[in-house]
Structure formats: C-alpha cells, structure tokens
Amino acid sequence: MKRAVIEFQNFSFQYRAQTEPTLQDINLTITEGEKVLIIGPSGSGKSTLAHCLNGLIPFAYPGEMTGTMRMMGQEQKELGISELSNIVGTVLQDPDGQFVGLTVGEDIAFRLENEGIPQADMIGKVAAAARAVDIHEYLGAAPQSLSGGQKQKTTLGGVLVNEVGILLFDEPLASLDPYTGKKAIELIDRVQQETGKTVLIIEHRLEEVLHRPVDRIIVMSEGRIAADLTPAELLSSDLLRETGIREPLYLTALRYAGCPVTPEMNPQNLAMMELDSCTDKLQAWYDNHGAQPESPEYPPVLELRDISFGYEKSRPVLQGLSLQVGRGEMLCIAGRNGAGKSTVSKLICGFYRLASGTILMNGRDIGSDTIKERADRIGFVMQNPNHMISKTLLYDEVALGLRQRGIMEEEIGERVHGILKVCGLYPFRSWPVSALSYGQKKRVTIAAILVLQPEILILDEPTAGQDYRHYNEMMEFLLDLNQQGITVIMITHDMHLMLEYTERAIVLSDGIKVADDRPERVLTDTDVVRSANLKETSLFALAVKAGIRQPVEFVRRFIAHDRRSRGQ
Amino acid sequence: MRATMLAYTNHDSGIHRLTGAAKLIFFAVWSVSAMITYDTRCLLVLFLFSLFAFKISKVQFQDYAFVLYLILIFFVLNHIAIFLFSPLEGVRIYGTRHDVVHIAGRYTLTWEQLFYQFNIALKYAVVIPMALLFLMTTDPSEFSASLNRVGFNYKIAYSVSLALRYIPDIQRDYENISFSAQARGIDISRKEKLPRRLKNIILILMPLILTSIERIDKISTAMELRGFGQKEKRTWYRARPFARNDYIAIGIIAGIAVLTAWITFYDGSRYYNIFK
Known part of the structure; x- marks a missing residue:
C-alpha cells in the first residue's frame, strides 16, 4: 500500500468575503x-482546492476551514x-x-536563491533542472524572446529544481495554442514517469489532457x-x-451515432479504443445526415491587397498578404504566436502604417483614414477586457x-x-463594471464597440x-x-471555435x-495544422479509424448536427 | 516591438566585465565628487576621463542618441533658467565684475557669469556620460545583486530588478490600451485641446493602472509560492565575485575622489577663481 500524500477529511472552506x-x-x-x-x-x-494544496489558502486568501487536510501526514x-x-511545486496558469x-537561468534558480543556496551549488542544480524540461539551451534568454511553451518549460524547471x-498544474493549457498544449501534456507525462512524482492537473479541457x-x-x-x-x-x-x-468530440460523435460507450472500449484514448461495434452505426449516421450546403457567396466588404509590414525594417511580420472578407461573413484568422495574426487586425484598424499594399x-482605399475614422466602421475588441474599460459605471x-x-x-x-438589450446587459445598466464577472466584462467591451455601429467587428x-x-454563451451571442x-x-487559436x-x-x-x-478542411490538412501550431481534430481521426471514406465531410456533418442539437 | 532605449547591451569590453557592484560604487563616488567641486581643472580632467571610459566601453552612439538629445534640451533650458533667475550669480561668487554686454534691465552678461555657467556645463558633461555608461553596461539582474551587496535590503534590490523585467510588458499594455482608446475616439494627440487631452490621458491611465495592479498581484503570488521573502538573506544566481579589475576601478575612484576634494578645498573655497 502506497502512502497517502494528500488527505482531505470532511473538509470545507469559506472565503472571508463570501457568504x-x-x-x-x-x-x-x-x-x-x-497522476490525477x-x-x-x-x-x-x-x-480553490489548488490554493488549499499550495498554501495560498489560508496564507494569501484568508477564510474559514473546517475538517482536516493533511499533506505528507x-x-x-x-x-x-x-x-x-x-x-508542493505549483505551476500557475499564465507563464508570463x-x-x-530576467533570464531563464535566473527564473529557474529563483527558489534556490530564496533558500540561500550558495551560488556554486546553484549552477549545477539549475542546469540539471533545465535539462529535465529541455530548456537548457536557453539559459541566458530573456522572457520576451521565449514562446509560451518555452516559458512554461522554464516555470516547470523552476519547480523541479x-x-x-x-x-500541481493550475490550468496549464489556458494560454497555450493547441500544439504547444499537446507538447505540454507530453512534457508533464515524461517528467512524471522519470521522477515518479505525484502530479495533479487542474483543467477544464478534458480531451486535451487525456492526450496522455x-x-x-x-x-x-x-x-x-x-x-x-x-x-x-x-x-x-x-x-x-x-x-x-465538454466531453471529447469523438465521444459526442459516437453518442449521436447511437453507439453506447463502455469502459471496456478504452474510451480515454481514441488510438487504443475498441470501435468494431460502432463502425456500422457511424457509417449509417453519416449516410443519414445529408450533405451540407456550400456556404453562400458574400459580397466583399473588406479587402487586403498585397500588404507588407514590419516593426523593424529588417524583420517583416507580414509579407505580401492578400485576403477578402465578405459582408455578413463570420470567419477567423489563425496561426501560432508571432505569425502576424494580431498585426493584421492592428493594420486594418490603422494602429500601424502599412509598409506597402492597400486596404x-x-x-475604397482607406489608407489615409485616421484610427477614429476607421473605428466608425470597424470595431476592435481586445482579448483582455481590463485593457478597454476606463469608466467605473457600465452605462458610462x-x-x-x-x-x-x-x-x-x-x-x-x-x-x-x-x-x-442586445448584449443581455440591460438588467445591469446601473451597475459598476467591477461587480461583473469576466465574461460579462467581455460583453461590456463588445457593447462599447457595437454602440458605435460598426459594419465589421474584429x-x-x-x-x-x-x-x-x-x-457557448459568448459564441451564440456573436453568432446572433x-x-x-455584422x-x-x-483572431483565435481555439480549434473548437474555428470548427463550430x-x-x-x-x-x-x-x-x-x-x-x-x-x-x-483546414484542420484536416496536416501541413497547415503543423505550420499554425494547431492540432488535427479527433473527429477526423475517428472517421478515419471507422473507415468512413470522406472523413472531412464527416467532420462537417457532425459539426452541423452538433450545433443544431446544442442550439435547442 | 520597437528597440528599447538605454537598455543594457551586451558588448564585451573592460567596462562590461566589471561587476555591477564595482560600477555602482564607482558611479556614486564619481557623481558626488563632480557635484562638490567647482574646480575647473578637476572637472576638465574628469571630463576627459569619462570620454576615455566611453571610448573603451564600445557602446554605440545610436543606443543613447535619443536620450542624449533629450538631456541636451534640458541642459539648454536649465542654463537659460539660471541666467534668467540669477544673472549676476557669477559676480557674487567670484567677487569681481567684468561686463561683456548689457542686455536689458537687470540683465547684464558678465565674464564671471559665463565662467560660472561653463563650470556647471562641465559638471553635466562629467556626470551624464558616466550615468549613461552605468545604465548601458550593467546587466539589470546583476545590478540588483550589487545593490544587495552594497547594503540594500534584498527585497528592495529585487524590486528594482522586477521593475526592469516588467517595463517591456507594461509598454506593450500601454500601446494596446491607447490604441483601443483611440479607436473609440479618445484622442491624446496635439489635435485635442489641453484640458480635454488631460482628461483623455486619465481615461487611458485607468486601465493601465488596473492591469498593472493585476500583474503585481499575480507576480507576488508566484514569488510567494517560490519562497521569496521567507529568509533573512538570499543568494544570487548571477552574482559575481570581485576580480582584479574591480579592485583597480575602486582604487582609481578613491584616488579621484581624494584628489578632487583636496584640490578643491585646499585654498578654502569650492570655486576655482580665475578673476583674482
């Protein structure tokens, strides 16, 4: 019998400010x-459970505890x-x-510095920890020059040291793109196998974590x-x-096809899953759900012609990019960090000047329009609502x-x-913004842009x-x-959003x-998926595994059906 | 992101190789010496020395050009202000009066005033190059280690290094916030009238302050979880022991300080007087 490292018994916790x-x-x-x-x-x-484990409760967030909680006895x-x-070593949500x-080496050493370990011992330990997470080639690099995945490796190194x-991993996937997230899950798995440590992962993205x-x-x-x-x-x-x-998408597909899932089928891993009893049902479901209509033709509203741009002359961020956006369309721009997707939106809004090309x-060429003039027709909503909110009252x-x-x-x-009213915020109209939840704040920022009646919303x-x-709520609202x-x-690397x-x-x-x-089609094209740090959707893998001849069309029929059944 | 001004640049030079602590001590003593003395001979020697230090540091002109221009503007403003407020300060100090030209009212240009302001200009010229050099040749993380070594509490020393760490992030936040504000019609350019412009700047600062507080909260949680501040003392991954050159540098600055102090004060006055 292995020894218990964490034990909760009839444990309750109440934050001081909560009722x-x-x-x-x-x-x-x-x-x-x-590995839990x-x-x-x-x-x-x-x-909150994670905070109890690493001691932020009650030391940083006071409150009342009842029952017992034991760590290592x-x-x-x-x-x-x-x-x-x-x-407990904690890897927090946002690696940034x-x-x-100021460098990778120092960040990994931080814990040792605080312990007062002599510098001579520190250097060897840091090097070993860096090697364990495969970041040892970047010991002298500054955080600004690292990718999200490299930052997370550094943070993990700083815990392993x-x-x-x-x-303890607190939402490790939250700020990573799909490919980097997959790599992070693999890294966690490898470190756990090599060191035999107890691993706790807090997440809401089930399918992604179950990659290992x-x-x-x-x-x-x-x-x-x-x-x-x-x-x-x-x-x-x-x-x-x-x-x-959200359950893994391939399981949702099986459910629609009327195929019962049992533990014996190994549903936690599609590659190892026993599907023999389901292939006929999947094929039948596919045949019964007719082809989806082609998307309608939209008259163009915005057009980028051969645009190029770079923050520094020697390093272009965008090179000869052309694209069209149709009136009434809902589309996304994807790509890994640094691929230029945020830059495109900033160029459209006029925050930067084009090096060449026309918008x-x-x-009409809007190259000479000011930010304010463009904003009358193109609204831009930033990722972090706190970057946009300057007034204390929602109405203001x-x-x-x-x-x-x-x-x-x-x-x-x-x-x-x-x-x-459109944004579902009318009941809160006299509220202070700070009393709203994160999602509601996000809606406030959208409302603040929509009120200017733009034709395009970015x-x-x-x-x-x-x-x-x-x-779901946010996306149904945008769809509305x-x-x-509008x-x-x-701009996203969320694959569910793209697909659905x-x-x-x-x-x-x-x-x-x-x-x-x-x-x-994009998410089933291996080259594109790789170049944009995306991941192939498990629906496609399911369709291939079940022997459906047109797996791409299967994905499309599934998404259409899923949207209809969720909309009800 | 655009290139950062006045940032640490990693060249390999004798100045870069000095430890942060040695440079900090050197800079502090140097500045005090230059502030005390009005002895033109000392200032000239110090000025030549600082030019020499700049030359061996291999720092590129474009890395500090902008800041230098900015300082020059203030420098000129400062000199005009000195003359406007106290046109006969030189006469008072040196005890003689040789007019050059009468301008208007109480404003007469005297050789004494010109010499006095020349000395002030020299002080600028002595301290500023060293300040720039110190900033541009000291690795920020080593800087906090050296602050700690010369006696500052490590929590204060570390907060300096954290501030340096987060400057680029806050710059980026500011850029994003001001962009989206401009898109909503909040204009902070010269096109807007001053009162309105000030009001608009506040609208941009609000979210910047709030997001910065959010950042600080996050970072302090992360630091606490990794044991920061639990012990009386901490060690530094990037600290470097004093080498031969560091002792030489300290020796040089000690010599300079003693010599300038001696030359300045041995005749009883801080001012070197050419008018007697």
Whole structure:
C-alpha cells in the first residue's frame, strides 16, 4: 500500500468575503506517484482546492476551514507557506505572469536563491533542472524572446529544481495554442514517469489532457466532489454533460451515432479504443445526415491587397498578404504566436502604417483614414477586457465612445439602452463594471464597440479563459450579432471555435497566408495544422479509424448536427 | 516591438566585465565628487576621463542618441533658467565684475557669469556620460545583486530588478490600451485641446493602472509560492565575485575622489577663481 500524500477529511472552506462555503465536505486521498486530473467548470471550486494544496489558502486568501487536510501526514494548518512550497511545486496558469527572472537561468534558480543556496551549488542544480524540461539551451534568454511553451518549460524547471514531491498544474493549457498544449501534456507525462512524482492537473479541457493517460479524474461541481473515477468509467457515464464539461468530440460523435460507450472500449484514448461495434452505426449516421450546403457567396466588404509590414525594417511580420472578407461573413484568422495574426487586425484598424499594399473597404482605399475614422466602421475588441474599460459605471463605459463623438445625451441614452438589450446587459445598466464577472466584462467591451455601429467587428481571442458554458454563451451571442448583419472576424487559436462557428479560416504562418478554406478542411490538412501550431481534430481521426471514406465531410456533418442539437 | 532605449547591451569590453557592484560604487563616488567641486581643472580632467571610459566601453552612439538629445534640451533650458533667475550669480561668487554686454534691465552678461555657467556645463558633461555608461553596461539582474551587496535590503534590490523585467510588458499594455482608446475616439494627440487631452490621458491611465495592479498581484503570488521573502538573506544566481579589475576601478575612484576634494578645498573655497 502506497502512502497517502494528500488527505482531505470532511473538509470545507469559506472565503472571508463570501457568504457560502466554496468547498464543501471534501473527502479525497491521493497517494504517492499518482497522476490525477481535477476537472470542473468555472466556479466549481477546483482552483480553490489548488490554493488549499499550495498554501495560498489560508496564507494569501484568508477564510474559514473546517475538517482536516493533511499533506505528507502533517496538518496543513501547521505548515507555513514556505514549508508547503517544499512539498508542493505549483505551476500557475499564465507563464508570463509568473516569470520573475530576467533570464531563464535566473527564473529557474529563483527558489534556490530564496533558500540561500550558495551560488556554486546553484549552477549545477539549475542546469540539471533545465535539462529535465529541455530548456537548457536557453539559459541566458530573456522572457520576451521565449514562446509560451518555452516559458512554461522554464516555470516547470523552476519547480523541479527544488525536489518537491507533488507537482500541481493550475490550468496549464489556458494560454497555450493547441500544439504547444499537446507538447505540454507530453512534457508533464515524461517528467512524471522519470521522477515518479505525484502530479495533479487542474483543467477544464478534458480531451486535451487525456492526450496522455491519467490514473484518476476528480470531477468538481458546485464546491463538491461529484465523481472520483478512472477516465474510462467517467467517459462512459453521463456525468460530464451534467456538470457542464465538454466531453471529447469523438465521444459526442459516437453518442449521436447511437453507439453506447463502455469502459471496456478504452474510451480515454481514441488510438487504443475498441470501435468494431460502432463502425456500422457511424457509417449509417453519416449516410443519414445529408450533405451540407456550400456556404453562400458574400459580397466583399473588406479587402487586403498585397500588404507588407514590419516593426523593424529588417524583420517583416507580414509579407505580401492578400485576403477578402465578405459582408455578413463570420470567419477567423489563425496561426501560432508571432505569425502576424494580431498585426493584421492592428493594420486594418490603422494602429500601424502599412509598409506597402492597400486596404479597401467597400471598394475604397482607406489608407489615409485616421484610427477614429476607421473605428466608425470597424470595431476592435481586445482579448483582455481590463485593457478597454476606463469608466467605473457600465452605462458610462458603453456611452464613452458616443460622448467622445459629441452626440446628444438623449440619443446616447437610446442607443446605449438598445445595445445593452442586445448584449443581455440591460438588467445591469446601473451597475459598476467591477461587480461583473469576466465574461460579462467581455460583453461590456463588445457593447462599447457595437454602440458605435460598426459594419465589421474584429475580436481578439473572444473565448480565451472561459469554460465550456461561457464559451457557448459568448459564441451564440456573436453568432446572433452576425445574423443581424455584422461581419465578424475572430483572431483565435481555439480549434473548437474555428470548427463550430466559422465558415472560413485564414491561417497565417511567418507572415504568409498558408490556408484560406472551410475550417474542417483546414484542420484536416496536416501541413497547415503543423505550420499554425494547431492540432488535427479527433473527429477526423475517428472517421478515419471507422473507415468512413470522406472523413472531412464527416467532420462537417457532425459539426452541423452538433450545433443544431446544442442550439435547442 | 520597437528597440528599447538605454537598455543594457551586451558588448564585451573592460567596462562590461566589471561587476555591477564595482560600477555602482564607482558611479556614486564619481557623481558626488563632480557635484562638490567647482574646480575647473578637476572637472576638465574628469571630463576627459569619462570620454576615455566611453571610448573603451564600445557602446554605440545610436543606443543613447535619443536620450542624449533629450538631456541636451534640458541642459539648454536649465542654463537659460539660471541666467534668467540669477544673472549676476557669477559676480557674487567670484567677487569681481567684468561686463561683456548689457542686455536689458537687470540683465547684464558678465565674464564671471559665463565662467560660472561653463563650470556647471562641465559638471553635466562629467556626470551624464558616466550615468549613461552605468545604465548601458550593467546587466539589470546583476545590478540588483550589487545593490544587495552594497547594503540594500534584498527585497528592495529585487524590486528594482522586477521593475526592469516588467517595463517591456507594461509598454506593450500601454500601446494596446491607447490604441483601443483611440479607436473609440479618445484622442491624446496635439489635435485635442489641453484640458480635454488631460482628461483623455486619465481615461487611458485607468486601465493601465488596473492591469498593472493585476500583474503585481499575480507576480507576488508566484514569488510567494517560490519562497521569496521567507529568509533573512538570499543568494544570487548571477552574482559575481570581485576580480582584479574591480579592485583597480575602486582604487582609481578613491584616488579621484581624494584628489578632487583636496584640490578643491585646499585654498578654502569650492570655486576655482580665475578673476583674482
């Protein structure tokens, strides 16, 4: 019998500012060397659970604890945050925000520096930790020059350097593109196998984490543990749909095809899954769901012709890019970090000047228009809503752009109220912005742009950091806007978003357009997928495995069907 | 992102190889010496020395050109202000009066005033190159290690290095925020009238401050989780022990400080007087 490293017994926790406990009646034991995934929607208490483990609760976020919680056999209450950090190494969500060193080497050494380890010992330990996470060639590199994946490796190195027994990953996939996320899951798996450490992963993206096996999955829901099962058992149950976590897409497809999933089929891993009993049903489902109509022709509203741009002359970010956007279309621009996708939107809005090429709007060259003039027709919503909100009251925030344009207060009131109704924010119209949730704030920023009545709406990562339910709400809302005639351009590397809500995906790589096609065709093209740090969708892999002759069309029929059944 | 001004550039030179602590001590003593003395002979020698230091540092002109121009503008403004507020300061200090030309009212240009302002100009010329050199040849992380070594609490020293770490990120935040604000019609360019412009700047600063606080919160959590501030002392991954050249540099600055102080004060006045 292996020894228990973490034990919760009838454990509850209530933040000081809350009226109800965030965690209730938690009973959980994790033994040495286990790899456990903790999933749950936003607000289910999974992050609070993580904070209890690494000691941020109660040391940084005070509150009331009842019941017991033991780490390595010792009461958590009796350990300080620094003693706990010798037991649990935490890799936080955003690798950028926790990078404290000016170079990779210093960041990894940070923990040792704080322990007062002599410099001579430190150098060897840092080198060893860096090698374990495969970042040793970048020891002298500055954080700004690293990719998201490299930053995360550095952070993991900084935790491993300290010989902790438990590794805790708090939403490790949140700010990574699909390919880098896959690599991160592989890295976690490799480190766990090489070191035998206990690994806890907190995430809501189930399919992505299951890229490598886990021993157990704990499902959190409304502050309680809703399930504690092996992956195979969990995926064969209805629990995921009940708690609002997205099941792997291939399992949804099997469900639509009327094919029951059992633990014996190995549903946790598509490559190893037993599908013999399902192939006929999948084929039948495919045949019964007719071909999807081609997307309609849209008259062009925005056109980029042969544009080039670079922040420095010697390093072009975009080279000879041409693309067209149709009126009323909903499309996305994808590509890995640094591929130039954000730059495109900034050029369209006029934040930077083109080096060469032209941008046409309704056939007219808008090269000489100012930012403000372009903003009357093209709205831009940034990824982080906190970057856009400058007023304390919701109403004032939405009215800001109109007031700056010198519109009469009466008309402003009418337009603001109208937009708030469209955005579902009308009940909050007299609220302060700070009282709203993250998703609501995001809506406020969209409302503040929509009120200027743009023809085109550009959104940078509209669903970043949101769980499945909020993702759905946001995207259905954008779809609604689109159906009211607004052209929507989204910059994203979220593959679900691409597949489910766009008719066209433009993929950039190193400043060049490498694809411009229907998303299901883009996401099944291996070369494009690789160049843009995307991932092949599991639906395609399922269709291939089941022997369906037109796997791309299968993906398309599935998405259309899925959208209809979710819309109900 | 655009090139950063006045940032550390990694060239290989004798100046770069000195430890941060040695450079910090050198710069501090150098500045105090130059501030105290009004002895033209000392200032001239120091000035030549600083030019020589610049030459061996291999720092490129374009790396500091912008800052230098900025300093020159302030330098000129400062001199005009000195003359406007106190046109006969030189006469008061040196005790004689030799007029060059009468301008208007109480404003007469005197040789004493010209000489006095020339000395002030020399002080600028002595301190500024060294300040630039110090900033551009000291690795920021080594800088905080050296602050700690010369006696500052490590928490203060580290916050300096963190500030340096986050300058590019905050610049980027600012750029994004101001872009989206401009798109909503918040104009901060000269086209807008001043009161409105100030109001608009506040609209941009609000989100910048809030996101920066968010950042600080995140980073301090991350640092706490990695044991920062738990112990009395900490070590530094990038610290370097004093080498021979560091001792030589300290020796040189000690010599300079003693010599300038002696030359300046041995006749009882800080001012070197050519009018007697």
